[in-house]
Amino acid sequence: MSLQTFRMYIDGAWCDAESGQTYDSLDPADGKPWAAFPDAGEADVDRAVTAADTAFHSSEWRSLTATARGKLLRKLGDLIAENTESLARLESKDNGKLIRETRGQVSYLPEFFYYTAGLADKIEGETLPLDKPDMMAYTIREPLGVVAAIIPWNSPLYLTAIKLAPALAAGNTIVLKPSEHASATLIELVRLAEQAGIPKGVINIVTGLGAGAGAALTRHPLVRKIAFTGGAETARHVVRSSADNFARLSLELGGKSPQIIFPDADLDSALNGVVAGIFAASGQSCVAGSRILVHASVYAEFVDRLVARATQIKIGHPGEDSSEMGPMATEQQLAVVERFVEKAKAAGAKLRLGGKRPASMHGQGWYYEPTIFECESIADELMQEEVFGPVAALIPFTDEDQALAMANDSQYGLAAGIWTRDIARAHRLARSVHSGIIWVNTYRAVSAMASIGGFKNSGYGRESGIDSVLEYTERKTVWINLSSEPMADPFVMR
Numbered sequence: 001m002s003l004q005t006f007r008m009y010i011d012g013a014w015c016d017a018e019s020g021q022t023y024d025s026l027d028p029a030d031g032k033p034w035a036a037f038p039d040a041g042e043a044d045v046d047r048a049v050t051a052a053d054t055a056f057h058s059s060e061w062r063s064l065t066a067t068a069r070g071k072l073l074r075k076l077g078d079l080i081a082e083n084t085e086s087l088a089r090l091e092s093k094d095n096g097k098l099i100r101e102t103r104g105q106v107s108y109l110p111e112f113f114y115y116t117a118g119l120a121d122k123i124e125g126e127t128l129p130l131d132k133p134d135m136m137a138y139t140i141r142e143p144l145g146v147v148a149a150i151i152p153w154n155s156p157l158y159l160t161a162i163k164l165a166p167a168l169a170a171g172n173t174i175v176l177k178p179s180e181h182a183s184a185t186l187i188e189l190v191r192l193a194e195q196a197g198i199p200k201g202v203i204n205i206v207t208g209l210g211a212g213a214g215a216a217l218t219r220h221p222l223v224r225k226i227a228f229t230g231g232a233e234t235a236r237h238v239v240r241s242s243a244d245n246f247a248r249l250s251l252e253l254g255g256k257s258p259q260i261i262f263p264d265a266d267l268d269s270a271l272n273g274v275v276a277g278i279f280a281a282s283g284q285s286c287v288a289g290s291r292i293l294v295h296a297s298v299y300a301e302f303v304d305r306l307v308a309r310a311t312q313i314k315i316g317h318p319g320e321d322s323s324e325m326g327p328m329a330t331e332q333q334l335a336v337v338e339r340f341v342e343k344a345k346a347a348g349a350k351l352r353l354g355g356k357r358p359a360s361m362h363g364q365g366w367y368y369e370p371t372i373f374e375c376e377s378i379a380d381e382l383m384q385e386e387v388f389g390p391v392a393a394l395i396p397f398t399d400e401d402q403a404l405a406m407a408n409d410s411q412y413g414l415a416a417g418i419w420t421r422d423i424a425r426a427h428r429l430a431r432s433v434h435s436g437i438i439w440v441n442t443y444r445a446v447s448a449m450a451s452i453g454g455f456k457n458s459g460y461g462r463e464s465g466i467d468s469v470l471e472y473t474e475r476k477t478v479w480i481n482l483s484s485e486p487m488a489d490p491f492v493m494r
């Protein structure tokens with residue numbers, strides 16, 4: 001069967017890599033190649049960044065009012081809404097995510113564009129209350145220039161929307177670099193941006209390998225901001241690249257998020273929250289609630305119920321509406337999960353469910369069973385390291401102080417779930433758990449109005465929410481001398 005071929009978009013034109021090289025993308029549901037993408041090299045990346053820089057300085061883009069930029073983003077939101085089903089199907093094919101999950105994500109995607117479009121003409125400066133009566137000063141917020149957006153494979157459209165919309169709302173231009181494992185939907189998104197009338201050069205996409213196109217993009221001297229989502233090791237490369245161009249950085253990295261379950265919680269609800277946190281998207285979620293801390297008084301009952309519930313999960317083809325868990329997105333990720341599971345077994349963690357590929361999907365792709373371990377110590381590898389797969393690790397706690405200490409005993413701080421009916425306790429923990437997102441009696445909720453981002457090794461910078469646009473601006477201070485006197489002694493600071 002011939003492969004579907006995709007092209008990149010640079011300076012308003014669809015193109016192949018200068019070298020003519022391509023790479024294949026594999027379908028996670030059967031492991032077979034289904035599409036080919038240009039493998040961009042340094043020269044292609046340079047063309048894309050130069051085009052974005054030229055567009056940034058062009059009068060066509062500079063003279064657009066912020067309100068007009070907002071209208072373009074709204075139009076793009078409308079086009080996404082009109083193409084929800086095809087985008088959702090394509091993303092499901094490309095990264096193996098369930099169609100019910102991608103459909104949900106893509107249906108909500110226009111909201112990020114509408115909300116951010118409304119922020120475009122509300123980027124305001126301030127008048128400063130100076131301590132110098134003969135001076136006034138005010139600030140202007142200006143766009144930065146070329147933004148390099150580096151996107152992982154797990155939720156490409158969503159993770160692009162929360163970068164692209166604020167970058168353009170603030171007046172920047174952008175070069176997108178999707179993961180080599182999931183490039184297709186970002187190309188379709190750029191096609192819709194072209195239809196929306198976004199001027200040429202403002203959005204560019206280079207497809208290619210991380211160490212090739214990704215590295216070339218992040219170290220390019222004309223890049224002014226890098227918006228990165230991915231793993232910590234790659235982030236370290238990106239931070240080093242930014243030492244060359246001093247680009248600003250936002251880093252949305254991984255997590256090992258705790259779900260803390262108190263005995264007064266609605267345990268049915270908590271059970272669903274735990275399933276959502278670790279088995280939805282086959283656990284390939286940055287906010288996966290992979291460390292499940294349960295009060296000792298309900299621990300045994302909760303673990304038994306979780307095992308019974310997870311046993312019922314229907315593993316199946318991601319394109320089927322009835323499937324509840326699809327495959328891992330890549331064969332490498334499947335191997336990572338298998339390694340963690342084998343090490344946990346060898347270290348003595350108690351395997352309660354799964355721990356293997358499902359026999360029912362034999363020979364059909366990169367599927368893995370929902371897996372549940374009970375751990376002895378918060379120091380266990382499964383309690384500390386991000387697996388990025390459907391592997392839940394449970395441990396009991398005896399009181400709130402211990403739960404808090406366990407929750408914060410982590411290099412990460414992306415998200416946390418707190419399950420209790422005690423409102424004071426919920427607020428106490430919301431204050432003291434070191435995470436960028438706290439969900440109380442719910443999990444995996446997102447909104448264009450709410451920021452995401454991490455503490456500690458989960459990264460820095462915030463995306464989504466009202467401040468997201470400001471992250472793509474630079475503040476300039478303008479001083480005005482109000483005095484009619486000539487400027488005095490030039491050797492004294494004013």
Ligand code: NAP
Pocket residue numbers: 150151152153154155159177178179180181208209210211213214215216218229230231232233234235237238252253254255285286287386388414452453
């Ligand atoms: P990854 O391997 O770090 O890749 C992320 C992106 O970086 C991909 O586009 C990758 O391209 C690119 N890349 C690789 N090497 C690079 C280099 N030297 N210079 C510049 N770019 C480079 O992460 P992943 O495995 O795709 O994603 C999983 C990780 O992302 C997990 O840790 C997860 O928790 C995190 N994540 C975080 C969030 C959040 O919002 N906090 C959301 C989703 C995922 P290639 O894929 O082509 O190599």
